[in-house]
Amino acid sequence: xxxxxxxxxxxxxxxxxxxxxxxxxxxxxxxxxxxxxxxxxxxxxxxxxxxxxxxxxxxxxxxxxxxxxxxxxxxxxxxxxxxxxxxxxxxxxxxxxxxxxxxxxxxxxxxxxxxxxxxxxxxxxxxxxxxxxxxxxxxxxxxxxxxxxxxxxxxxxxxxxxxxxxxxxxxxxxxxxxxxxxxxxxxxxxxxxxxxxxxxxxxxxxxxxxxxxxxxxxxxxxxxxxxxxxxxxxxxxxxxxxxxxxxxxxxxxxxxxxxxxxxxxxxxxxxxxxxxxxxxxxxxxxxxxxxxxxxxxxxxxxxxxxxxxxxxxxx
Amino acid sequence: xxxxxxxxxxxxxxxxxxxxxxxxxxxxxxxxxxxxxxxxxxxxxxxxxxxxxxxxxxxxxxxxxxxxxxxxxxxxxxxxxxxxxxxxxxxxxxxxxxxxxxxxxxxxxxxxxxxxxxxxxxxxxxxxxxxxxxxxxxxxxxxxxxxxxxxxxxxxxxxxxxxxxxxxxxxxxxxxxxxxxxxxxxxxxxxxxxxxxxxxxxxxxxxxxxxxxxxxxxxxxxxxxxxxxxxxxxxxxxxxxxxxxxxxxxxxxxxxxxxxxxxxxxxxxxxxxxxxxxxxxxxxxxxxxxxxxxxxxxxxxxxxxxxxxxxxxxxxxxxxxxxxxxxxxxxxxxxxxxxxxxxxxxxxxxxxxxxxxxxxxxxxxxx
Amino acid sequence: xxxxxxxxxxxxxxxxxxxxxxxxxxxxxxxxxxxxxxxxxxxxxxxxxxxxxxxxxxxxxxxxxxxxxxxxxxxxxxxxxxxxxxxxxxxxxxxxxxxxxxxxxxxxxxxxxxxxxxxxxxxxxxxxxxxxxxxxxxxxxxxxxxxxxxxxxxxxxxxxxxxxxxxxxxxxxxxxxxxxxxxxxxxxxxxxxxxxxxxxxxxxxxxxxxxxxxxxxxxxxxxxxxxxxxxxxxxxxxxxxxxxxxxxxxxxxxxxxxxxxxxxx
Numbered sequence: 001x002x003x004x005x006x007x008x009x010x011x012x013x014x015x016x017x018x019x020x021x022x023x024x025x026x027x028x029x030x031x032x033x034x035x036x037x038x039x040x041x042x043x044x045x046x047x048x049x050x051x052x053x054x055x056x057x058x059x060x061x062x063x064x065x066x067x068x069x070x071x072x073x074x075x076x077x078x079x080x081x082x083x084x085x086x087x088x089x090x091x092x093x094x095x096x097x098x099x100x101x102x103x104x105x106x107x108x109x110x111x112x113x114x115x116x117x118x119x120x121x122x123x124x125x126x127x128x129x130x131x132x133x134x135x136x137x138x139x140x141x142x143x144x145x146x147x148x149x150x151x152x153x154x155x156x157x158x159x160x161x162x163x164x165x166x167x168x169x170x171x172x173x174x175x176x177x178x179x180x181x182x183x184x185x186x187x188x189x190x191x192x193x194x195x196x197x198x199x200x201x202x203x204x205x206x207x208x209x210x211x212x213x214x215x216x217x218x219x220x221x222x223x224x225x226x227x228x229x230x231x232x233x234x235x236x237x238x239x240x241x242x243x244x245x246x247x248x249x250x251x252x253x254x255x256x257x258x259x260x261x262x263x264x265x266x267x268x269x270x271x272x273x274x275x276x277x278x279x280x281x282x283x284x285x286x287x288x289x290x291x292x293x294x295x296x297x298x299x300x301x302x303x304x305x306x307x308x309x310x311x312x313x314x315x
Numbered sequence: 316x317x318x319x320x321x322x323x324x325x326x327x328x329x330x331x332x333x334x335x336x337x338x339x340x341x342x343x344x345x346x347x348x349x350x351x352x353x354x355x356x357x358x359x360x361x362x363x364x365x366x367x368x369x370x371x372x373x374x375x376x377x378x379x380x381x382x383x384x385x386x387x388x389x390x391x392x393x394x395x396x397x398x399x400x401x402x403x404x405x406x407x408x409x410x411x412x413x414x415x416x417x418x419x420x421x422x423x424x425x426x427x428x429x430x431x432x433x434x435x436x437x438x439x440x441x442x443x444x445x446x447x448x449x450x451x452x453x454x455x456x457x458x459x460x461x462x463x464x465x466x467x468x469x470x471x472x473x474x475x476x477x478x479x480x481x482x483x484x485x486x487x488x489x490x491x492x493x494x495x496x497x498x499x500x501x502x503x504x505x506x507x508x509x510x511x512x513x514x515x516x517x518x519x520x521x522x523x524x525x526x527x528x529x530x531x532x533x534x535x536x537x538x539x540x541x542x543x544x545x546x547x548x549x550x551x552x553x554x555x556x557x558x559x560x561x562x563x564x565x566x567x568x569x570x571x572x573x574x575x576x577x578x579x580x581x582x583x584x585x586x587x588x589x590x591x592x593x594x595x596x597x598x599x600x601x602x603x604x605x606x607x608x609x610x611x612x613x614x615x616x617x618x619x620x621x622x623x624x625x626x627x628x629x630x631x632x633x634x635x636x637x638x639x640x641x642x643x644x645x646x647x648x649x650x651x652x653x654x655x656x657x658x659x660x661x662x663x664x665x666x667x668x669x670x671x672x673x674x675x676x677x678x679x680x681x682x
Numbered sequence: 683x684x685x686x687x688x689x690x691x692x693x694x695x696x697x698x699x700x701x702x703x704x705x706x707x708x709x710x711x712x713x714x715x716x717x718x719x720x721x722x723x724x725x726x727x728x729x730x731x732x733x734x735x736x737x738x739x740x741x742x743x744x745x746x747x748x749x750x751x752x753x754x755x756x757x758x759x760x761x762x763x764x765x766x767x768x769x770x771x772x773x774x775x776x777x778x779x780x781x782x783x784x785x786x787x788x789x790x791x792x793x794x795x796x797x798x799x800x801x802x803x804x805x806x807x808x809x810x811x812x813x814x815x816x817x818x819x820x821x822x823x824x825x826x827x828x829x830x831x832x833x834x835x836x837x838x839x840x841x842x843x844x845x846x847x848x849x850x851x852x853x854x855x856x857x858x859x860x861x862x863x864x865x866x867x868x869x870x871x872x873x874x875x876x877x878x879x880x881x882x883x884x885x886x887x888x889x890x891x892x893x894x895x896x897x898x899x900x901x902x903x904x905x906x907x908x909x910x911x912x913x914x915x916x917x918x919x920x921x922x923x924x925x926x927x928x929x930x931x932x933x934x935x936x937x938x939x940x941x942x943x944x945x946x947x
Contacts, residue, residue: 048824055798131694153704253903290794
């Protein structure tokens with residue numbers, strides 16, 4: 001879901017750097033043979049290989065297998081599963097729908113997230129902690145519960161429609177539930193915290209004196225924001241967008257509950273193929289199409305920024 | 316020669332990481348009851364040497380003996396040592412008392428006996444009454460005092476100190492330095508102290524080992540390390556130094572004359588550094604002198620008691636340091652740093668002065 | 683200048699409310715006396731809580747959820763802690779790759795993981811069994827444990843282990859008396875996190891459950907797909923209650939925001 005952060009061991013090195021730096025091993029660090037380490041790693045490595053890597057490779061293999069309809073005994077390697085996907089307009093439109101809804105989700109999340117991230121960056125560590133607690137806690141409550149909350153709010157006679165109607169803004173209830181809008185609301189609500197935390201982290205890394213320097217040079221706060229803060233927070237924006245996009249692309253529960261049959265996103269289609277139609281080889285192919293589409297979009301998006309106008313920020 | 320027995324003996328230690336040679340043939344003997352300092356720049360091998368004695372590392376070649384017993388392959392927890400680390404390394408989840416009793420428990424010391432020993436050890440470092448504090452409730456100086464008493468409470472064969480003062484501020488560093496010296500003399504435990512701070516090394520030690528690039532440059536008392544370094548490295552590493560180049564014009568039984576441009580200076584024959592000490596007329600040499608060993612005066616006759624080697628120089632910069640003046644002069648077109656308590660208020664940049672030194676204060680090395 | 687700050691604050695407050703609102707409305711809705719769920723609730727009663735006790739499938743699902751979450755947390759903590767210790771302490775070649783490998787289940791969509799495990803488990807006779815369910819949940823919990831324990835070890839002063847060794851402690855004593863007590867908060871956080879991850883999971887579980895073995899989120903999910911019934915609100919409130927308790931403990935130990943990557947400082 002998120003790149004693993006590596007915490008470099010912090011060395012205390014107060015010695016003047018005279019003489020050749022022969023002693024490559026810092027004194028505070030352990031240098032041992034790694035035999036015993038391998039022993040500690042063995043259980044988890046076997047587990048991850050046996051119950052993650054192998055299954056993932058197995059369905060990749062299956063996606064290239066075509067079984068005959070009756071017994072499935074004669075297996076042949078082919079691209080038929082993929083060909084079927086890319087020639088059927090139903091699947092293609094589902095893929096497009098998935099990308100489209102994920103993009104909407106990213107945009108909505110970004111707009112909603114930035115002010116919170118900025119507020120966190122400008123607050124004391126204590127307040128930051130409280131905000132982080134408020135926004136991250138919902139991530140630890142089951143998604144079905146959060147979806148149920150939205151269901152109560154979005155029903156045709158639910159809270160939002162009733163409020164709008166009693167205020168006279170609308171005459172008839174809006175179709176919020178079982179619509180694309182409902183899915184975008186559900187998804188952005190679920191993944192907003194990741195966007196906020198990603199942007200906030202990059203904002204923390206901006207040297208506060210830069211804004212002062214910009215002000216001394218005569219820039220208004222708004223100008224400082226657009227020419228200093230915003231560009232420097234791009235790495236956070238990019239990683240937040242990547243995260244929210246990837247999560248939205250493969251979300252199953254929210255599209256199923258908030259969109260239902262009206263919004264057949266890829267995960268819903270894949271689930272149907274596997275669990276209801278038992279078409280495992282085709283379902284495997286759909287899984288990898290989904291993975292590949294997400295990966296390619298993410299790479300193109302990231303590259304564009306890393307090589308764009310602000311490429312220096314990503315160094 | 317073997318009047319005092321060596322408590323620690325390292326013989327032919329060699330250690331290498333990949334292509335980096337960290338220890339290049341270390342031979343070292345630590346006498347019983349002495350405070351020996353390993354001094355050198357980062358990466359010189361001093362910490363590696365200490366880790367060898369502690370047992371955290373095993374050398375590729377060579378052996379370590381503690382109290383005459385070969386311990387090369389003995390793990391640290393069986394060596395019965397005391398150690399103090401730069402990072403204090405007090406167990407944060409244990410109180411001061413629990414930190415001290417940790418080693419005693421492992422030595423199966425009875426409870427009442429533990430209490431007695433801990434009380435004494437804390438009293439020794441003036442930390443009585445803080446038994447129930449946790450490390451994070453103590454200041455840096457207090458933590459290091461507790462760390463010292465934790466190392467001493469088990470009455471170790473040896474006390475190892477790995478840059479114990481480096482994380483403290485200057486005032487505390489001075490205070491604790493004196494304290495460690497006093498404690499060490501009081502208890503008489505053989506102590507090995509690692510530091511990169513030369514002032515600390517000179518002030519605290521009975522003997523100093525200067526290391527560089529995995530080798531020992533010199534083992535001597537602090538005064539002879541400072542005044543009569545064996546090598547160019549030691550001269551440059553300890554204190555500040557000025558250097559000139561010249562050529563030997565004459566050698567007699569007491570002095571060597573060296574010509575620098577058109578001036579002549581004299582060096583005591585005992586002041587030759589380096590491995591090749593056979594000097595003859597015509598040898599190219601390098602001369603070294605410390606800034607505070609140079610006299611400076613407005614007129615030649617004012618340079619008291621030194622009839623030899625007066626040179627004319629001009630002042631380029633004056634810096635006031637509080638207890639003394641730092642005077643930069645140009646001698647024969649080369650910069651020379653002088654540290655002097657005497658100062659003539661008429662001096663300013665450009666003033667002509669006389670500088671001079673005694674032949675016993677200048678060191679010589681063949682090029 | 684001031685108004686800009688106020689605008690930012692107002693926007694931030696709106697977003698935070700947006701994030702929290704679906705959870706806020708569930709609890710009052712569970713006290714409705716009507717037989718359809720709504721917010722605000724109609725009337726006030728505890729009937730949907732008492733109803734809960736009369737529905738054995740919910741009670742059973744609840745027991746299953748807790749049981750599997752505990753087991754998944756236990757196994758992922760054991761495997762994960764050992765692995766994290768090995769990565770942090772030893773000079774194992776390719777450390778960065780190893781960490782990525784062990785946390786990689788996080789970067790694969792749960793849907794795809796569920797599909798892969800269902801297809802993989804079926805010929806092994808593990809599909810729809812409690813063993814299969816548990817194995818799948820351990821896979822999704824391990825990355826969190828690895829990450830949390832590694833974070834806990836990142837500031838670990840290895841000189842503490844040396845100090846203990848010099849004082850005469852053998853490696854076993856060093857581990858029990860020094861290393862383990864010091865990384866215990868990280869291990870507990872990892873365990874709590876693993877528990878919640880398993881307890882909340884829907885997507886992977888959907889592929890692993892059978893009619894005889896269901897968990898609470900799965901019950902809620904299928905209730906929501908079939909008929910909307912206020913009992914969903916009372917079950918959901920129960921889930922929120924359990925989550926909040928664990929979140930409070932987690933916050934005390936580690937800081938919830940930190941776990942997801944936003945640091946406190």
